[in-house]
Amino acid sequence: MSQDDSAARVAHWSKTRNLMIIVMIIWFIFSFVVHWFAKDLNGSSFLGFPLGNYMAAQGSLAIFVVLIAVSNWRQNQIDKEFGFDEE
Amino acid sequence: MKGGFIENLPRIYGLYTGGFIVFILIMALFEQMGMSAETIGILFVAFTVVIYAAIGWLSRTMQVDAYYVAGREVPPVFNGMATAADWMSGASFVALAGGVYFGGHGYLAFVVGWTGGYVLVASLMAPYLRKFGCYTVPDFIGTRYGGNLARLCAVVVLVVASFTYVTAQINATGTIASRALQIPFEVGVWFGLLGILLCSMLGGMRAVTWTQVAQYIVLIIAYLAPVIWMSNKQGFGIIPHFSYGEAVLKIAELEVTHGVGTPATESVAGVRVLTTLHNAPGTGLSSWKFVTLAFCMMAGTASLPHILMRYFTTATVKAARNSVGWSLFFIFLLYFTAPALATLTKLQVMDPSLPTGIIGKAFADVAALDWIQKWSSVGMLAIRDSNADGILQINEFFMRPDIVVLATPEIAGLPYVVSGLVAAGGMAAAMSTADGLLLAIANALSHDLYYKIIDPKADTKTRLIVARILLILIGAAGAAVASLKLTGILGAVAWAFCFAASGLFFPLVLGVWWKRANRAGAIAGMVGGFAAGTAYLVYLRTGGDPWIGIDHLRFAIIGMPVSLVLMVAASLMTEEPSKEIQKMVDDTRVPRGKEILSADH
Structure with missing residues (x-):
């Protein structure tokens, strides 16, 4: 790759990094924060489940699946934007 | 058939799935015609293992890139299935639901941890490692940081973590094979190993990939079928996952009626009574224990080489990224079913208004049940009328957690063909993980230790022969250790995650995300983190008290911070990496x- 794409590389990486940080924040919330308060969440109910139980048994898992799908889609957009995607 | 193998994959595996379903139906028919439960069990396990071995034979190869990375042509969806099988071990299949059954909310930390880790894999690791073009994980460490010492450290961590894990898997194949085929455990272990080697030896990663896809299909059918069937019988609909909340609430009521939490008044070796409430998360220390366990499992997921190397097999970086998404989806199908299975089975046993309920029923009637007798006779279950009132109480029903999944079809009164199917599924889960792990170890030793460090001039043929000899030796060592039955399945699995996370997580992540990371830092991080974690584990196992609830399942909580601090400090105290290495990192991104x-x- 030529030298003059270095500006594009910096911009591409900065967007990639920001996406990673956003993903990590969402990941942190649904991995740890939600489960730290499971007892309080059990006071509410969702689909007939106590919410704390639901999040640990299904909710967080489903959010992880969607999170990866969305962040992959966004990352592909970023790669395309700078012409760094694979043909 | 037109087109190549890769183009025809959906058709091939479609036919395979159809064939497997036909096989199940034939077995069901045989059962109606009076075939014995034992014969059905034997046919299920033998038939599936023969199919995997055939796939292994057909995928044999003498090409380096086919052997190490399946020729880098695996489509994302199929790589997702293979990864899911690679990932879901005997522990996930057999022990997870049983763990939730006995451990309640605290145990769900495994479910959260073993799925959330894939977010780390997708965001931080897989696409970049794929771009790197390495054959093994130490290959990345060795090239990114340079030098044989860094490579060697990575090999050591990999071997320790994977070997700990693989003994547990060979143990699980032995347990299932011995039960289904009615042979002694020690023989079962070697039979299991033979099946595992047939799947991996001739074709390396290529053979493992295509057998793992086949194994995923068997294991997911085997896991979902009983739950769906049982749910229908209980009136929770075809897909219980969205409607079993009621069962959770009902169990909470029954726990009060039955007095769950009352300890047993006598003890029976190897089995235990249910004392933990199903849905009772705590605060403070118990929240801390939940999140630390989830964290260790997640970081371990993102550091275990047998998982990471699966993403080296896709054609492109984008495909690697997408295949992480598919992996998690296929894993999710099983993991969000496990708590449903645990809940429904518990309700079956506890609800006296159901015909299957046993708690609160007359002791003599329960003792006469087939499944109670069958599992009691092998010491996996026991009932004792401790207070001699002629009624079975909750603290008089003893069970081994591992059997919840295997016994569920019988508890729910499903036909034996379902039990045979479940045994085949457990076998598939344990074999596929053992395959991936053995290959990860043998590849690291043959590629990184032998070819890169000992004999860089070795030709292709020698390399691949060495790889195969190592595979057999490591498999035999694993089987020998497994037949000693040193640790429980689950303990060994959690240790593997903690070893990998302590030694490899930060060197891998920072290798991509921090250009300043250098060789001294990586070596300090690997050695320091691994040593600190191991030292803490030894401290615990020699009678030390856990610090703030950090027990032997969570020792990466000690190893990882040490690894991070040492890696950053050592990197900053030494020179920054050369221009070439920095360029390499830029290209990786x-x-x-x-x-x-x-x-x-």
Whole structure:
């Protein structure tokens, strides 16, 4: 790759990094924060489940699946934007 | 058939799935015609293992890139299935639901941890490692940081973590094979190993990939079928996952009626009574224990080489990224079913208004049940009328957690063909993980230790022969250790995650995300983290008290911070990496362009 794409590389990486940080924040919330308060969440109910139980048994898992799908889609957009995607 | 193998994959595996369903139906028919439960069990396990071995034989190869990375042509969906099988071990299949059954909310930390880790894999690791073009995980460490010492450290961590894990898997194949085929455990272990080697030896990663896809299909059918069937019988609909909340609430009521939490008044070796409430998360220390366990499992997921190397097999970086998404989806199908299975089975046993309920029923009637007698006779279950009132109380029903999944079809009164199916599923889960792990170890030793460090001039044929000899030796060592039955399945699995996370997580992540990371830092991080974690584990196992609830399942909580601090400190105290290495990192971050390592490296 030529030298003059270095500006594009910096911009591409900065967007990639920001996406990673956003993903990590969402990941942190649904991995740890939600489960730290499971007892309080059990006071509410969702689909007939106590919410704390639901999040640990299904909710967080489903959010992880969607999170990866969305962040992959966004990352592909970023790669395309700078012409760094694979043909 | 038109087109190549890859184009025809959906059709091939579609036919395979159809064939497997026909096989199940034939077995069901045989059962109606009076075939014995034992014969059905034997046919299920034998038939599936023969199919995997046949796939292994058909995938044999003498090409380096086919052997190490399946020729880098595996489509994302199929790589997702293979990864899911690679990932879901005997522990996930057999022990997870049983763990939730006995451990309640605290145990769900495994479910959260073993799925959330894939977010780390997708965001931080897989696409970049794929772009790197490495054959093994130490290959990345060795090239990114340079030097044989860094490579060697990575090999050591990999071998320790994977070997700990693989003994547990061979143990599980032995347990299932011995039960289904009615042979002694020690013989079962070697039978299991033979099946595992047949799947991996001739074709390396290529053979493992295509058998793992086949194994995923068997294991997911085997896991979902009983739950769906049982749910229908209980009136929770075809897909219980969205409607079993009621069962959770009902169990909470029954726990009060039955007095769950009352300890047993006598003890029976190897089995235990249910004392933990199903849905009772605590605060403070118990929240801390939940999140630390989830964290260790997640970081371990993102550091275990047998998982990471699966993403080296896709054609492109984008495909690697997408295949992480598919992996998690296929894993999710099983993991969000496990708590449903645990809940429904518990309700079956506890609800006196159901015909299957046993708690609160007359002791003599329960003792006469087939499944109670069958599992009691092998010491996996026991009932004792401790207070001699002629009624079975909750603290008089003893069970081994591992059997919840295997016994569920019988508890729910499903036909034996379902039990045979479940045994085949458990076998598939344990074999596929053992395959991936053995290959990860043998590849690291043959590629990184032998070819890169000991004899860089070795030709292709020698390399691949060495790889196969190592595979057999390591498999035999694993089987020998497994037949000693040193640790429980689950303990060994959690240790593997903690070893990998302590030694490899930060060197891998910072290798991509921090250009300043250098060789001294990586070596300090690997050695320091691994040593600190191991030292803490030894401290615990020699009678030390856990600090703030950090027990032997969570020792990466000690190892990882040490690894991070040492890696950053040592990197900053030494020179920054050379221009070439920095350029290499830049290239790793961009999907387009050539791989860093050439195919014949």
